[in-house]
Amino acid sequence: MSKVRSDSKKSFGLDVNGPVFWPSIVILVLSIALVLIFREGAEAFFSDIQASVTSNMGWLFILSVNIFVAYCLFLAFGRFGSIRLGGRDAKPEFSTGSWFAMLFSAGMGIGLLFWSVAEPINHFQTPPLGEPGTPAAARQAMNFTFLHWGFHAWAIYAMVALSLAFFTYNRQLPLTVRSAFYPFLGERIHGIIGDIIDILAVIATLFGLATSLGLGVKQVAAGLNHVFPAIVNDITTQIILIAIITGIATVSVVTGVDKGVRILSEWNIRIALVVLLAVLFLGPTVFILGSYVQNTGYYIGSFMQLSFWNEAYSNNNWQGAWTVFYWAWWISWAPFVGIFIARVSKGRTIKEFVLGVLIAPSLLSFLWMTVFGSTALREVLAGNTAVAEAVAADVSTALFVFFEQLPLSTVLSVIGIILIAGFFVTSSDSGSLVVVSLTSGGRPDPSVGTRVFWALSGGAIAAVLLVGGGLQALQTAVIITGLPFAIILLLMCYSLYKGLSEELEEETKLGSAQQRKDYQQLMAEMLAKRAQKQDAKAQQARTDISLPPKAEKL
Amino acid sequence: MIAIDAMMVCLDLSDIDEKLVVFTRSICERLQVGKVYFVHNIKAYELSEDFREWFGDVDLAGEVEGNIHDIVSEQFGNAAAYEVLVSEEPNTEVILADLVKRYKVKLTLLGKKSSDRSTGALGTKLLHILPCSVLVFPETAIFNIEKVLVPIDFSDTSVHALKLSKNLSDQLGLQLEILHVYRLPTQYFPLISEDKAVRKAEEIVKGRFAGLQKKHRETAGVPYTLVRAANKSIAERIRLHLDKGKHDLLVLGLKGNNPLPTLSFGGVPKEIYNMDMHIPLWLVYSEEVIR
Numbered sequence: 001m002s003k004v005r006s007d008s009k010k011s012f013g014l015d016v017n018g019p020v021f022w023p024s025i026v027i028l029v030l031s032i033a034l035v036l037i038f039r040e041g042a043e044a045f046f047s048d049i050q051a052s053v054t055s056n057m058g059w060l061f062i063l064s065v066n067i068f069v070a071y072c073l074f075l076a077f078g079r080f081g082s083i084r085l086g087g088r089d090a091k092p093e094f095s096t097g098s099w100f101a102m103l104f105s106a107g108m109g110i111g112l113l114f115w116s117v118a119e120p121i122n123h124f125q126t127p128p129l130g131e132p133g134t135p136a137a138a139r140q141a142m143n144f145t146f147l148h149w150g151f152h153a154w155a156i157y158a159m160v161a162l163s164l165a166f167f168t169y170n171r172q173l174p175l176t177v178r179s180a181f182y183p184f185l186g187e188r189i190h191g192i193i194g195d196i197i198d199i200l201a202v203i204a205t206l207f208g209l210a211t212s213l214g215l216g217v218k219q220v221a222a223g224l225n226h227v228f229p230a231i232v233n234d235i236t237t238q239i240i241l242i243a244i245i246t247g248i249a250t251v252s253v254v255t256g257v258d259k260g261v262r263i264l265s266e267w268n269i270r271i272a273l274v275v276l277l278a279v280l281f282l283g284p285t286v287f288i289l290g291s292y293v294q295n296t297g298y299y300i301g302s303f304m305q306l307s308f309w310n311e312a313y314s315n316n317n318w319q320g321a322w323t324v325f326y327w328a329w330w331i332s333w334a335p336f337v338g339i340f341i342a343r344v345s346k347g348r349t350i351k352e353f354v355l356g357v358l359i360a361p362s363l364l365s366f367l368w369m370t371v372f373g374s375t376a377l378r379e380v381l382a383g384n385t386a387v388a389e390a391v392a393a394d395v396s397t398a399l400f401v402f403f404e405q406l407p408l409s410t411v412l413s414v415i416g417i418i419l420i421a422g423f424f425v426t427s428s429d430s431g432s433l434v435v436v437s438l439t440s441g442g443r444p445d446p447s448v449g450t451r452v453f454w455a456l457s458g459g460a461i462a463a464v465l466l467v468g469g470g471l472q473a474l475q476t477a478v479i480i481t482g483l484p485f486a487i488i489l490l491l492m493c494y495s496l497y498k499g500l501s502e503e504l505e506e507e508t509k510l511g512s513a514q515q516r517k518d519y520q521q522l523m524a525e526m527l528a529k530r531a532q533k534q535d536a537k538a539q540q541a542r543t544d545i546s547l548p549p550k551a552e553k554l
Numbered sequence: 555m556i557a558i559d560a561m562m563v564c565l566d567l568s569d570i571d572e573k574l575v576v577f578t579r580s581i582c583e584r585l586q587v588g589k590v591y592f593v594h595n596i597k598a599y600e601l602s603e604d605f606r607e608w609f610g611d612v613d614l615a616g617e618v619e620g621n622i623h624d625i626v627s628e629q630f631g632n633a634a635a636y637e638v639l640v641s642e643e644p645n646t647e648v649i650l651a652d653l654v655k656r657y658k659v660k661l662t663l664l665g666k667k668s669s670d671r672s673t674g675a676l677g678t679k680l681l682h683i684l685p686c687s688v689l690v691f692p693e694t695a696i697f698n699i700e701k702v703l704v705p706i707d708f709s710d711t712s713v714h715a716l717k718l719s720k721n722l723s724d725q726l727g728l729q730l731e732i733l734h735v736y737r738l739p740t741q742y743f744p745l746i747s748e749d750k751a752v753r754k755a756e757e758i759v760k761g762r763f764a765g766l767q768k769k770h771r772e773t774a775g776v777p778y779t780l781v782r783a784a785n786k787s788i789a790e791r792i793r794l795h796l797d798k799g800k801h802d803l804l805v806l807g808l809k810g811n812n813p814l815p816t817l818s819f820g821g822v823p824k825e826i827y828n829m830d831m832h833i834p835l836w837l838v839y840s841e842e843v844i845r
């Protein structure tokens with residue numbers, strides 16, 4: 001476990017950071033109560049704000065995420081690349097495989113399962129540019145899917161995680177969002193401003209988690225019902241699913257990152273690879289491999305144009321509903337995923353970190369999207385409309401309808417459900433650990449009671465919102481937090497740059513000062529030694545001259 | 555018979571210089587060395603104005619050369635033909651690489667201090683750019699060498715290192731051991747029993763050893779050990795094996811199987827170089843293999 005400073009104090013007998021823990025609880029309870037009371041009104045209110053944010057502030061999101069990608073590459077391949085998180089001698093806490101499994105499972109696993117089939121089909125049917133239902137629309141659909149799940153999304157996570165990891169491990173600050181603002185705020189991060197930043201992060205994380213869990217179990221239940229019609233998709237099934245997922249997540253959180261979370265994440269990745277390879281080999285293998293190469297090339301080729309495209313000359317709000325929505329969504333999840341990735345990344349160099357958090361998961365996401373998305377598009381282009389109809393009817397069953405087009409569909413569907421549940425558990429446990437870290441002032445080893453409390457809270461909030469309604473309203477509210485967080489993240493970029501520059505400057509100064517001192521000392525010692533030797537020689541010569549000649553010599 | 559046409563010894567004016575010169579003598583007495591170049595590059599930019607004022611208009615190059623001559627005449631004698639070279643270039647690694655090319659140097663001897671006394675940054679740069687084999691001599695190493703360890707990954711360069719170690723051992727009557735560290739990607743095959751996977755992996759490696767011994771008959775009698783990397787890096791495993799086996803010299807091929815060493819997270823020789831070791835490390839560079 002890393003040795004870091006924490007802001008934890010005893011509050012009402014609990015091992016928590018009171019100024020963050022208690023206000024978070026009050027805001028959570030109040031928000032849930034208000035949403036439950038003004039259910040439909042709240043949903044309409046937040047939807048209006050979200051529409052306004054995505055249509056008016058889209059340019060800011062687009063600009064910000066591009067800055068994050070460029071910034072991450074600059075950090076990795078520039079002069080900061082060799083800085084190690086945790087100092088020069090720090091060693092990674094987890095093997096590279098476990099590290100990658102954990103960050104991928106926490107960051108994106110679940111979304112890939114639901115959207116890998118549905119999103120390309122959606123873009124194919126309603127493309128932002130050109131005619132729908134054509135091969136050109138299919139190419140464009142994959143291109144936009146890559147855009148939404150590729151470098152930009154991971155750059156957001158990488159930037160936040162890197163910033164938090166740096167200030168935690170290299171500056172010995174608590175593992176909380178406030179620490180990333182140390183170069184701006186100095187010691188004030190331990191005061192009220194820091195508390196507000198952390199409270200915001202707690203609320204965004206917990207609501208993001210609870211709403212995902214609530215909406216997610218609806219999808220799992222729909223999938224279960226599709227595969228096993230005997231299982232009814234009703235509120236009871238959904239509550240039972242929440243209880244099971246929360247139960248496993250609680251055990252995982254109690255056992256800690258190096259046991260429960262790591263083992264579950266590794267198994268998720270294994271199962272995901274099995275599903276990926278199964279679809280690759282049971283499906284049109286040569287087509288998939290060919291389209292992977294083509295999709296990636298097409299994405300790289302149109303990267304700049306696509307990344308900065310802003311629908312500036314059209315009245316269509318396609319981008320607001322998709323691209324900008326995604327950017328806001330990833331940004332609102334960034335405090336959670338960022339803290340978690342930071343937690344497991346000690347001992348990595350910045351270059352290694354960016355390769356592992358930005359490049360590798362993007363390439364895996366591309367492969368995943370191609371295997372599922374391109375295959376689905378191929379079916380539709382060949383005249384098989386089953387998958388397209390499933391997407392239009394219910395996104396959550398699209399994956400299972402897709403499996404039905406392949407041999408061994410029941411086996412694949414069962415593995416798919418296990419995988420979905422697995423990714424939910426890993427999102428839930430890592431999210432709970434993040435909230436625990438935030439509310440305990442970044443304590444590296446928070447008490448079991450606090451861990452259990454937050455793990456169960458996530459499930460309880462999801463269940464309450466599921467029964468009482470308001471999941472959609474709260475999820476929309478969370479996405480809206482993407483806007484202030486985008487600005488916070490931009491400040492974080494500057495803050496991290498300042499911190500890294502100071503670190504590098506200190507390292508270089510120390511190194512060169514020491515080197516200069518050492519070399520000067522060596523040179524001085526050598527010159528002194530030589531002078532002594534020459535003196536001794538001169539004295540010897542003088543003594544030889546002054547001595548009277550010996551008789552034998554004469 | 556190992557013959558070294560030209561050898562370069564990099565001196566830094568510290569205490570380690572005498573040890574390096576003595577070690578060079580012992581090499582020259584045992585192997586056939588054509589000529590030795592004792593070199594030092596004066597880092598003029600590291601000397602402050604105060605230093606220059608204090609020492610006045612002293613001829614630094616002359617003093618350094620005199621100092622090296624003193625050490626060499628005391629510790630090296632006439633073990634082989636030698637020349638002292640002193641330069642005043644801004645970039646030490648560039649001038650050293652240039653000397654290697656100019657004098658067709660086959661082996662460079664570098665001293666190495668422990669990590670708390672030196673960053674080792676220059677050494678790491680030299681490993682990257684010197685187009686010759688490098689022998690690293692830690693300040694704590696002893697001159698007596700009896701047991702040699704040569705880890706191999708079956709790449710052409712590591713086989714070249716093995717052949718050189720075998721020649722060296724035959725010539726000097728040393729004990730040679732081969733080490734192969736293998737990895738099992740168990741995370742991708744969780745359902746396969748670990749014992750079974752280890753057995754299978756060892757069978758495969760033994761098959762490769764049999765193939766190697768068939769192809770290079772001179773290596774047939776050399777004992778070899780298989781070690782699983784498990785949760786450690788290959789370099790860490792080699793280090794543990796060295797500690798256990800009490801070896802006195804480690805020989806490694808300077809470029810292994812990895813075709814993209816600069817993109818990897820750190821090559822084995824580089825990682826081993828950065829460890830605090832107490833035995834000499836011979837990093838073998840084969841022009842023919844690289845070509």
